[in-house]
Amino acid sequence: GENVEQHPSTLSVQEGDSAVIKCTYSDSASNYFPWYKQELGKGPQLIIDIRSNVGEKKDQRIAVTLNKTAKHFSLHITETQPEDSAVYFCAASTDSGYALNFGKGTSLLVTP
């Protein structure tokens, strides 16, 4: 089955700096890669996703890059703000699938 590894497990940055979270996956059939943000006491919220037919996708301060050859994808958050503090999860799946395989999460802390 699919195995998703996520690094780092914790990340602390100063407000205004960039944050990068990296994930690798094992199943070459995976072609859908969403990122979720989970705030304390809440469920995961989809923040951005990418499919394997593109290498990069941007949405304001958030971007995701995908390298299918190396089987890794990354989340980039620029100009971080304290409200970006949360746990971020990457996931991988096939486009036609319904189950997501999640990484273990990265706890991001943005300090003012």
Place this chain on the structure above:
Amino acid sequence: NAGVMQNPRHLVRRRGQEARLRCSPMKGHSHVYWYRQLPEEGLKFMVYLQKENIIDESGMPKERFSAEFPKEGPSILRIQQVVRGDSAAYFCASSHRGTNYGYTFGSGTRLTVV
């Protein structure tokens, strides 16, 4: 337009008791997925249901766990004879079609077994 509703938010059970977790999908969604999140871990897929049908329960423990999604009412995840290892956050997600695209998660039920 309410999102995915899960209740209760917190549930405490003694070892050996039964836990019943409820999930009402978003309006118009007929596909429900349950995931479990152990402390310091990512979410793990448990089961995928449509109305009155279990489509895939490959992620669910073979014993003590069951799930249903009746024609009327919420989806129920039932854990019989709970043990301490069942303590976790249980999340439900729903979608319009049977796909991982457009998943909407609820806020979860945090089960504590004492």
